[in-house]
Amino acid sequence: MEIEVRKLNSKEEMLACHHVILEMYPSLDIIDYRRQLEEMLPHNYFQIGAFDGDECVGMSGAWIGNKLWCGKYLEVDHIIVSSECRSKGVGGLLLEFLKAIAQEENCGSLGLDSFTHNHQSHKFFFKNGFEIKGYHFVQVLEPSKFE
16 A cells, blocks of 8 residues: 555545545535535635545645644644554554644644544554643534534
8 A cells, every 4th residue: 555645735626535534424415515615725724635546545634723822833623544544554644744734834733632532543642742731622502513
């Protein structure tokens, strides 16, 4: 397996990787995915993909922002690897690519949220040098969006 990681440069490229998004968000149909991308892309959102030939086998979304407590940062929105390619280094390649983008953009840190029950991702992020710096609190205003 020869994996190439690259930035997805158009909404069409992102939509073509919808099958990978479904691994983490099985109820996110293509119509809602397109609508969300249209909302997010104008606000510094971008995606990268890991490809085995022409097949997208992993992807990540990210934002570049600025906060008072940390300055300029890259926030990882998700890292998703197709189930048949997990534990083969694809997630690490995606993370290294994001780190290179963060360094190019003069970001001082990478950050992310991970659901408390997602122990597999916690192990991955700890192994890749992340540490817990705080809590992310949420007050749900529309319960149907969290089902």
